[in-house]
Structure formats: structure tokens, C-alpha cells
Amino acid sequence: xxxxxxxxxxxxxxxxxxxxxxxxxxxxxxxxxxxxxxxxxxxxxxxxxxxxxxxxxxxxxxxxxxxxxxxxxxxxxxxxxxxxxxxxxxxxxxxxxxxxxxxxxxxxxxxxxxxxxxxxxxxxxxxxxxxxxxxxxxxxxxxxxxxxxxxxxxxxxxxxxxxxxxxxxxxxxxxxxxxxxx
Amino acid sequence: xxxxxxxxxxxxxxxxxxxxxxxxxxxxxxxxxxxxxxxxxxxxxxxxxxxxxxxxxxxxxxxxxxxxxxxxxxxxxxxxxxxxxxxxxxxxxxxxxxxxxxxxxxxxxxxxxxxxxxxxxxxxxxxxxxxxxxxxxxxxxxxxxxxxxxxxxxxxxxxxxxxxxxxxxxxxxxxxxxxxxxxxxxxxxxxxxxxxxxxxxxxxxxxxxxxxxxxxxxxxxxxxxxxxxxxxxxxxxxxxxxxxxxxxxxxxxxxxxxxxxxxxxxxxxxxxxxxxxxxxxxxxxxxxxxxxxxxxxxxxxxxxxxxxxxxxxxxxxxxxxxxxxxxxxxxxxxxxxxxxxxxxxxxxxxxxxxxxxxxxxxxxxxxxxxxxxxxxxxxxxxxxxxxx
Numbered sequence: 001x002x003x004x005x006x007x008x009x010x011x012x013x014x015x016x017x018x019x020x021x022x023x024x025x026x027x028x029x030x031x032x033x034x035x036x037x038x039x040x041x042x043x044x045x046x047x048x049x050x051x052x053x054x055x056x057x058x059x060x061x062x063x064x065x066x067x068x069x070x071x072x073x074x075x076x077x078x079x080x081x082x083x084x085x086x087x088x089x090x091x092x093x094x095x096x097x098x099x100x101x102x103x104x105x106x107x108x109x110x111x112x113x114x115x116x117x118x119x120x121x122x123x124x125x126x127x128x129x130x131x132x133x134x135x136x137x138x139x140x141x142x143x144x145x146x147x148x149x150x151x152x153x154x155x156x157x158x159x160x161x162x163x164x165x166x167x168x169x170x171x172x173x174x175x176x177x178x179x180x181x182x
Numbered sequence: 183x184x185x186x187x188x189x190x191x192x193x194x195x196x197x198x199x200x201x202x203x204x205x206x207x208x209x210x211x212x213x214x215x216x217x218x219x220x221x222x223x224x225x226x227x228x229x230x231x232x233x234x235x236x237x238x239x240x241x242x243x244x245x246x247x248x249x250x251x252x253x254x255x256x257x258x259x260x261x262x263x264x265x266x267x268x269x270x271x272x273x274x275x276x277x278x279x280x281x282x283x284x285x286x287x288x289x290x291x292x293x294x295x296x297x298x299x300x301x302x303x304x305x306x307x308x309x310x311x312x313x314x315x316x317x318x319x320x321x322x323x324x325x326x327x328x329x330x331x332x333x334x335x336x337x338x339x340x341x342x343x344x345x346x347x348x349x350x351x352x353x354x355x356x357x358x359x360x361x362x363x364x365x366x367x368x369x370x371x372x373x374x375x376x377x378x379x380x381x382x383x384x385x386x387x388x389x390x391x392x393x394x395x396x397x398x399x400x401x402x403x404x405x406x407x408x409x410x411x412x413x414x415x416x417x418x419x420x421x422x423x424x425x426x427x428x429x430x431x432x433x434x435x436x437x438x439x440x441x442x443x444x445x446x447x448x449x450x451x452x453x454x455x456x457x458x459x460x461x462x463x464x465x466x467x468x469x470x471x472x473x474x475x476x477x478x479x480x481x482x483x484x485x486x487x488x489x490x491x492x493x494x495x496x497x498x499x500x501x502x503x504x505x506x507x508x509x510x511x512x513x514x515x516x517x518x519x520x521x522x523x524x525x526x527x528x529x530x531x532x533x534x535x536x537x538x539x540x541x542x543x544x545x546x547x548x549x550x551x552x553x554x555x556x557x558x559x560x561x562x563x564x565x566x567x568x569x570x
Contacts, residue, residue, distance in 0.1 A: 019190075022358040026188035033359050038214075038300060038352035038539060059455035061353050062543045155188075 001054040002146050003064045007083050008073035010041045013133030014049040016159065017071075020137060023155035024147045025053045033058055046081055053146050071140055072096060073119070073132050084110035092143055094178070096120060096132050101181045115143045117178040126170035127163070134160075138171030139178035149175055183429070184362040191322035192355040194363070195261075195287045195347070196221035198329035200231050201369040202285075205256035208236040208247035213299045214351035215263040215289035222259065241266035245273040245284075252282035253390050255381030257333065260284060263351060264291035267305045271312070277344045278313030278406055280391050281379070283336030284344040286314075287329060290451065290502075291351040292538040300539020301351040303451065303502035306479075307512045313406045315345040315413055316479040320454045322361045324477075325349045327430060330369055334420050337376045341413045343406075348479075350452040352539065364428065372427055414481045434483030435490045439465060440472030445496040445555060446528075448474045450513060453500070453535070453542055460547030471551055476513070484520050491521065497528040498554045500535045501563075510534075510563035529557030533566045540567065 004021070008014030015036045022034030030053055037048040050064045068091045072083050075097040084093055089112050095104065096119035104114065117139040119132035126135070134156065141149050152171060157164040189197070196218050199207070207226060211219035226235040236251070238244045241262050252258045262270060267288060277284055292298040293305055306316065315335060319325040325347065332345035349355060364372075380388055394402050414434065421432035438458055440446055449457050454475040464471045474490050474497075476483070491497060499518075501511020509515050514532035521527040531554040536542045550566060553559065 019358050023188040026186070026360045029186075031360055032188065033357055035352075035357050038356060040213075040299070058359075059459055060544065061357075061452050061456050062546075063541045065543075 001052055001058065002069065002144065003067045004051040004053075004069045004071065004140070005064055005067040006049040006051075006071045006073065007077050007081065008047055008049070008133070009077070010045045010047050011043040012073050013131055014047055014073055017133040017137050018049040018051045020134070020152060020155045020159060021051050021053070021140070021147070024151040027151050027154060028147055030055055030147070031058045046077055067091065069094065069140065069144055071136055073136055075099065078104065078107045082109070084108055087112070094136070094139055094143055096136055113180055114182040115139070115178055115180045117174050119174055122170050122173045122177065126173060127166050134167040135170040135174045138174035141171075142175045142178050143180065184364045184368065186360055186362050188358055189322070189361050189363070190217060190356065190358050191325055191349060191361070192217035192289065193221045194322055194361050195325050195329055195349065196225060197363065198326040199259040199285070199287070200225045201364060201366060202257065202259075202330055202333045202373055203231050204233050204259045206234050206236060206248070206251035206258045207260065208238055208244045208251060208258065209261050210238050210241045210244045210266060212241070212263045212266040214291060214301075214355045215261050215266070215287070217355065218261040218287055218289065222261070241269040242273060245270040245277065248284050249273065249277050249280065249282055252277070252284050253280065253382045255376070255378035257337075257376045258282075258284045259287070261287040261289070263289040264293055264299070264305045267309060268293060271309060274309055274312035274314065276391060279402065281342040281409070282344060283333070283342055283376070285329065285332045285336060286344065286346040288346050288348045289351040289355045290348050298538040299351070301353050302537050302539070303348075304504070304537075306346070306348055307503040307505075310480065310512065313343065313410055314480065315341075315343055315410065315417070316348060317345065318348045318450045318477055318479055319354065320452060320475065322354060322357060322359045323430070325354060326361055326363065327424065327428070327432070330364065330373060331420050331424055331432070333376070334373050335413065335417050338416045338420070339379065341409065341416050342379060343409055343413060348451065353452040368427065372423065410481050414478070414483060417478060432477060434476070434478035434486045436475045436477055437490050438473040438475065440474065440490065440494065442470055443472030443494055444470045445498065445551060446472045446474055446491070446494045447547060447551060448476065448497060448499045448513070448517065450476045450479065451502065456542065456544055457547045459544045460551065463544065464548055464551055469551065482516060482520065487517065487520055488524060491528055494528045496554055496557045497530045498550055499530055499532050500550070501532060502534070502536050504534055504537070504565070514563065531557065531559055532563035534563060535566045537565065542566070
């Protein structure tokens with residue numbers, strides 16, 4: 001089972017990301033859970049959201065404390081919250097940033113694999129807005145292979161309608177551009 | 183045989199009601215039930231069912247409107263949570279006394295204070311004695327299935343009672359997960375059209391909800407009690423029908439790995455499957471442990487409980503509500519009382535868990551079993567993991 005924690009700010013679409021990833025996994029006949037950090041949300045405040053994906057039925061319904069993957073949608077969070085908290089040493093930390101490893105290491109205490117992607121740059125170019133949730137989803141699929149990127153097609157179409165294509169090309173750009181830097 | 187979809191469970195519960203072609207939805211939104219209310223409203227607005235959505239100014243009005251609508255012979259759905267359910271409280275026993283098979287989807291949530299929007303069962307427990315049938319779901323699939331089953335049970339002429347379907351707030355309501363959504367044709371085959379026993383109509387004047395003088399009040403209450411007690415036969419029958427048609431089995435008490443168990447956990451609601459994992463892990467360590475999951479809370483399944491506890495020496499009952507100043511959690515009290523006249527009965531231990539959204543992990547359940555193995559805790563009941 002793969003467990004993922006997403007960090008974003010209220011309004012950046014972390015909850016949409018977990019929903020889209022769950023739907024894509026379910027479309028592949030896998031089992032998945034997607035859920036927000038339960039409780040009230042405020043625009044701009046740090047939020048988390050979670051995924052579980054597995055080939056067999058997922059029974060566990062308690063929280064995720066030791067994720068395999070952490071995705072950070074907003075690089076300003078790195079200085080505010082311990083984004084690597086509980087992350088398995090064998091796991092991956094995926095950050096939307098243009099910073100170097102040395103710069104990131106100032107705030108992040110994690111000695112495992114770190115991957116970065118300039119999702120904000122891609123989102124500006126492809127979508128015209130700095131909303132990076134679908135873009136970072138593309139990056140996540142590249143570094144984990146948890147579902148095929150094509151499996152996002154239907155969920156993204158259903159969710160975004162007219163702007164689905166733009167979101168898919170943003171996801172695909174991130175899929176191509178994400179780099180593992182440590 | 184239905185379509186496997188990924189869907190948020192709250193939305194799926196509204197979809198299940200739509201498959202039952204409700205005539206009226208009367209709902210007031212409240213966290214974490216709001217997506218149910220919003221989605222029922224969408225379904226009516228889009229004309230997907232030929233129904234009215236009654237916007238109301240409170241939960242008290244929601245259930246009152248539901249009663250009025252059901253009195254005309256309509257198939258009615260409502261939904262609420264926490265304070266909303268408490269606000270409905272004075273209307274709840276009227277729905278059952280009038281024998282109106284309203285279906286209520288409840289997103290279980292703690293009650294204030296302190297204000298808390300997260301999940302436990304302290305909203306439904308004080309409503310236990312209002313004469314409603316109560317189902318508890320483990321997962322999204324059960325929420326969908328039970329919502330459909332609820333209409334069939336409630337509307338059965340031998341029952342004619344309202345039914346609530348309990349799904350844990352957030353843990354279930356806000357979860358996107360795979361669900362097999364039955365096809366419309368399948369639900370049509372399962373659920374016959376509702377034929378009310380009596381209906382308000384200007385051409386056929388009847389009175390409903392009249393005064394009950396001392397000469398008749400006790401008889402009216404007995405009639406409700408007999409109807410509720412007897413409804414277990416119909417619940418089991420409907421669940422058999424469901425299993426035959428849809429292949430998913432429902433029982434008032436579902437046993438998991440209890441065949442040779444010395445000790446068993448008992449849960450109600452969404453923590454059941456987490457507890458299953460704890461049972462599996464303890465079994466690997468050689469502990470003879472099993473799990474009982476209560477799916478039917480009212481009418482209470484006495485006979486099924488007696489069968490289910492055979493051979494079990496220690497029963498670890500988990501409650502998700504406190505009975506302040508009482509003997510233990512409400513589930514614990516009932517279980518212990520139900521077993522009192524049994525010649526061979528297990529020791530019964532009570533943990534109160536998951537209050538106001540406090541997480542309970544697999545390790546937590548394993549710890550509870552280990553510490554309860556002797557059949558006694560240092561206190562009469564323990565609020566698991568509480569500080570101070």
C-alpha cells in the first residue's frame with residue numbers, strides 16, 4: 001500500500017488532487033482512499049490531504065502518520081511546517097520549487113529521496129494561474145508510478161470540463177520535468 | 183451487477199436515495215452532513231428524480247416537514263448530524279409513533295461542548311429510545327446498501343417505522359473510495375413502490391398524530407415497541423433478499439475470526455475494519471482474538487449476540503459515546519445487560535474510544551485487547567488514551 005500526504009494552502013486544490021488520484025486508481029481497478037485533513041478550512045491556511053492506494057481492499061481508516069510520499073504544493077510551507085514529519089526514510093519528498101537541494105536542506109530535515117518540479121512555472125504557462133495541484137499530480141505519477149498518467153484523463157475531464165485539456169498538459173509537462181535531486 | 187465507481191461517501195448516500203426515487207427531501211445542512219444535503223438538492227434540481235426539495239430553516243423543521251410529507255404517503259429522505267439531530271429530538275418519537283417510514287442519513291458527529299465537528303456517536307446515542315430502526319455502516323459500500331435497504335425495511339407493512347443509517351462523519355462522509363453503485367433497474371427490482379397504510383388527502387379525511395389519553399397512551403407505546411421488536415425479522419429477511427440479489431451479506435452482528443476466539447473486540451461503525459487488521463496482526467502473534475461488529479443497533483439483536491459470544495471468555499466492548507455518571511458506554515451497558523441471564527457469559531470490558539474525532543490506530547486496538555485479556559481494567563470503564 002502506498003500512503004501519500006499532501007501539503008498545500010486552503011484553496012490550492014490539495015483536496016482535488018487526492019480526489020483525482022483516488023478516482024484514477026479506482027479506474028485502474030485498484031483500491032484507493034482520498035480524504036482531507038478533517039475539519040474546518042480557511043483559504044490560505046496550511047492544509048493537508050491524504051491518499052492510500054493499494055491492489056487489495058483497504059480496510060484501515062485511521063490517520064496516515066508514516067507516509068511513503070509527501071507532496072508539497074507551496075514551497076513557502078517548507079519553512080512553516082515540518083513537511084517531512086513521519087515520512088519513511090525510504091520515501092520520497094516531492095516539492096514544487098526552483099530551489100536547489102542545499103537551499104531546501106536549510107528547512108527540511110530529511111535524508112531520503114527529494115524530488116523537485118517547477119510546478120508554479122508550468123502552471124503559469126499552461127493554465128495562466130499559479131494553481132499547481134494537477135501539475136504536481138503529474139510529477140507525483142512520474143516519481144511513484146502509482147497510476148498511469150492516462151488514467152487521469154477521465155477524472156480530470158469530469159472535474160474540469162472545458163479546462164481539462166490544459167490541466168492534463170500541465171500534468172504531462174510536470175511528468176516530464178520533475179527531477180530527483182537527492 | 184452495478185458499476186464500480188470512485189465517489190465521496192456522503193455524495194454516494196444521496197445517490198443511493200436517488201436510486202430509491204424519493205418523493206421528498208427535507209434537509210438542513212450541517213457539517214459533516216452538508217454534502218448529503220447539497221447533493222440531494224442537486225439531484226432534485228437536475229430533475230433526476232421527480233421530487234420536491236423542501237428548504238427549511240432548521241433541523242426541527244426538516245423532520246417536521248418530513249413527517250408532513252410522509253403523512254401524505256410520500257417516500258421521504260432526510261439527513262442530519264450532531265446538534266442537528268439533537269435539535270430534531272422532540273420530533274423523532276413522533277415520526278415513529280405515526281409509523282412513518284422516513285429514512286434519515288446521519289453523519290455521526292460529537293455534540294457540543296466544547297464545540298467539536300468531528301466524529302463519535304454521542305449524537306445518535308441519546309436518540310436511542312425514540313423508536314427508530316438504526317443501522318451502522320462500516321464503509322461507503324454499506325452506506326449505499328443500507329440506505330436502499332432502509333426504505334424497504336421501513337416501508338414493509340409489517341414494520342412501518344422510520345430508519346436511520348449511521349455513517350461516521352469525516353471518516354466516511356469525506357472519504358473518496360470505490361463503491362459498487364447498483365443500477366436503477368436493480369434497485370427497482372429490489373424496492374417495490376411504497377404503498378402507505380394511510381395518507382392525508384383532501385378527498386379522504388383522516389387524522390394523524392392525535393392526542394393519546396391515559397387510557398390509550400400505554401397501548402400506543404406498546405404497539406410501537408412490538409413493531410420495533412418484530413421488525414428484526416423483516417430486517418433479516420430484507421438483508422437475505424439483498425444478499426441474493428447483490429451478493430453482499432448483511433447480518434445484525436457480523437463476526438470476524440471468532441470461531442476459536444477466547445477474546446473478542448466489539449465495534450460499531452467505521453472503526454470495524456481497522457479493528458479487523460488488529461485482529462489479523464494479533465492472530466499472527468498467536469492471540470486467539472476475534473471481532474464482533476454490530477450493524478443493527480435498534481432493534482437490538484439479542485439472540486444474535488448470544489450466538490455470537492459462544493466460547494468467548496472476554497468481550498472488549500468499544501463505545502464512541504459516554505453515558506455520564508452511568509455504568510459505562512451505552513453499547514457496553516446494553517451488551518452486559520443482554521448477557522446477564524446467560525448461564526455462561528464472557529467478562530465484559532469497556533473502552534470508550536474515538537471521542538470527538540480522536541484517532542484510533544491498529545496498534546491502539548491491539549493494546550486494548552492485550553490489556554483487557556484478564557477480563558478486568560483498573561476502572562469500570564476506560565476512556566482510551568485520555569490524558570489527566
